[in-house]
Amino acid sequence: LDSPTTMVSLDDERMRGSGDRIKKAIWDATRPIVSEWTGQSLTGSSIYGIRVYKEGAVLLPHIDRIPLVCSAIINVAQSV
Numbered sequence: 001l002d003s004p005t006t007m008v009s010l011d012d013e014r015m016r017g018s019g020d021r022i023k024k025a026i027w028d029a030t031r032p033i034v035s036e037w038t039g040q041s042l043t044g045s046s047i048y049g050i051r052v053y054k055e056g057a058v059l060l061p062h063i064d065r066i067p068l069v070c071s072a073i074i075n076v077a078q079s080v
Contacts, residue, residue, distance in 0.1 A: 004057050005051050005057050007049050009049045010047060010048070010049045023047045026047055026074075030072060030074070034070065040070070
């Protein structure tokens with residue numbers, strides 16, 4: 001199954017605003033929401049980047065690696 005996606009790394013120095021500062025901003029903004037949603041006190045582990053889904057792409061069912069307890073996807077922009 002072809003799933004055309006690309007990943008934009010938040011560590012890519014060519015991207016304006018990349019690096020630890022943007023990761024911290026994302027974590028600080030999302031932690032209270034995800035914590036409330038899960039009912040858990042959270043510890044951050046990874047923020048990978050921005051995945052761009054092309055037309056026809058899907059996020060396939062999968063199992064995240066251990067010890068990941070929860071993960072979240074933020075839909076930044078979508079035209080439907």
